[in-house]
Amino acid sequence: MPRFAANLSMMFQEMPFLDRFAAAAAAGFKGVEFLFPYEFPVDEVVGAAAGAGVEVVLFNLPPGDWTKGERGFAALPGRSPEFQAALETAIPFAEALECKRLHCMAGIPAATADRALCRSAYVANLKHAAARLAPLGIDALIEPINTRDIPGYFINRQQEAHDVVADVGAANVKVQMDFYHIQIVEGDLAIRARAHIGGVGHIQIAGVPERHEPDVGEINYPFIFQLLDALGYEGWIGCEYRPAGETLPGLKRWGAAYGLG
Numbered sequence: 728m729p730r731f732a733a734n735l736s737m738m739f740q741e742m743p744f745l746d747r748f749a750a751a752a753a754a755g756f757k758g759v760e761f762l763f764p765y766e767f768p769v770d771e772v773v774g775a776a777a778g779a780g781v782e783v784v785l786f787n788l789p790p791g792d793w794t795k796g797e798r799g800f801a802a803l804p805g806r807s808p809e810f811q812a813a814l815e816t817a818i819p820f821a822e823a824l825e826c827k828r829l830h831c832m833a834g835i836p837a838a839t840a841d842r843a844l845c846r847s848a849y850v851a852n853l854k855h856a857a858a859r860l861a862p863l864g865i866d867a868l869i870e871p872i873n874t875r876d877i878p879g880y881f882i883n884r885q886q887e888a889h890d891v892v893a894d895v896g897a898a899n900v901k902v903q904m905d906f907y908h909i910q911i912v913e914g915d916l917a918i919r920a921r922a923h924i925g926g927v928g929h930i931q932i933a934g935v936p937e938r939h940e941p942d943v944g945e946i947n948y949p950f951i952f953q954l955l956d957a958l959g960y961e962g963w964i965g966c967e968y969r970p971a972g973e974t975l976p977g978l979k980r981w982g983a984a985y986g987l988g
Contacts, residue, residue, distance in 0.1 A: 729952045729985060732758035732784045734931075734967040739974045745771060748779035754978055755987040760785040760965045765816065769823050776824060783824040784963045785868070785903075785929055789813040790832050799832025801856075801869070802849035802881040804840070810852045814859060821865055828929055830868045830903060831856055833881035845881060850894045857897035866928050870903035873911040876938075883912050885919050889926050901928025905967065910935045910946055917954055924958045933968035940968055942981035949984075 733751035735744065742750060745767065751759050759781045764772045776783050791797030791809065800806035800813065810831075817829055831853065836845045856867040871888045872880045882888050888902045904927045909919055932951075934944035941948045955964075970977050979988030 729964050732760045732963045732965045734760050734965050736762040737967055737969050741973055745775040748775040748781055752779040752781050758782045758784040758963050762787050764820055765789055769820050773823050783826040785828040787830040788817045798877055799834040801831045801852045802833040802845045803836055804844045804848045807852055814856055828866050828868050835879040836881055853895045853900050857900050861899050866899045866901050868901055868903045868928050871908055873908040875911055885923050889923055892926055902926050903929045905931040907933035907935055920954055924960055929962060931965040931967040938969050939971040940977040940981050
């Protein structure tokens with residue numbers, strides 16, 4: 728049976744961020760994820776999660792200046808100090824929230840950047856993150872992201888990400904498998920899942936092509952959920968989609984079969 732986590736950066740936008748924890752719990756979610764909590768004091772985020780009784784399962788390191796197009800530093804040569812600073816900013820939140828997964832965004836290298844140097848920087852930064860996070864019991868995650876949502880993002884395919892993880896060689900570095908991104912870039916979802924599930928630390932879903940509810944679009948998610956059960960995946964499935972309207976009507980439509988809505 729899938730374990731779903733509400734993505735509070737995308738869902739329940741009818742209300743302020745800190746109120747979304749309770750809304751997710753009321754809708755049946757036991758877990759939540761989000762992009763960036765850093766505009767709020769850590770004790771307020773902890774209080775919202777604890778008050779709602781939900782587990783925080785994933786969030787991202789600070790990505791840099793989002794308004795200027797920055798999407799992380801991990802694969803950007805010369806930006807290791809900023810990557811390490813972002814990691815240190817995220818850790819107090821992760822510890823206070825007892826969150827066991829941090830997404831380390833790769834970033835968008837310059838068009839003229841040497842990709843071999845970018846990859847070397849990526850591996851080195853992830854080795855640093857792995858060593859820093861291992862004593863805390865936290866996994867560092869990386870995610871292939873499609874080139875339509877984030878043009879120029881450093882990794883786009885599942886095999887690329889798993890190859891990077893192999894080069895890092897740390898047990899607490901894993902891959903986020905987002906079926907929305909996979910479908911846009913490479914398709915063949917069941918084959919990708921069967922090939923890579925052993926190295927996956929977190930899964931995310933959304934409908935394709937508009938990134939709305941998972942029952943809208945070209946992916947047969949009931950089949951995917953059955954496959955993940957058959958493969959023995961016991962982790963969380965993050966609902967990282969943008970509701971087509973208000974959150975609850977769409978959630979009740981697709982989620983009722985899973986106790987959501």
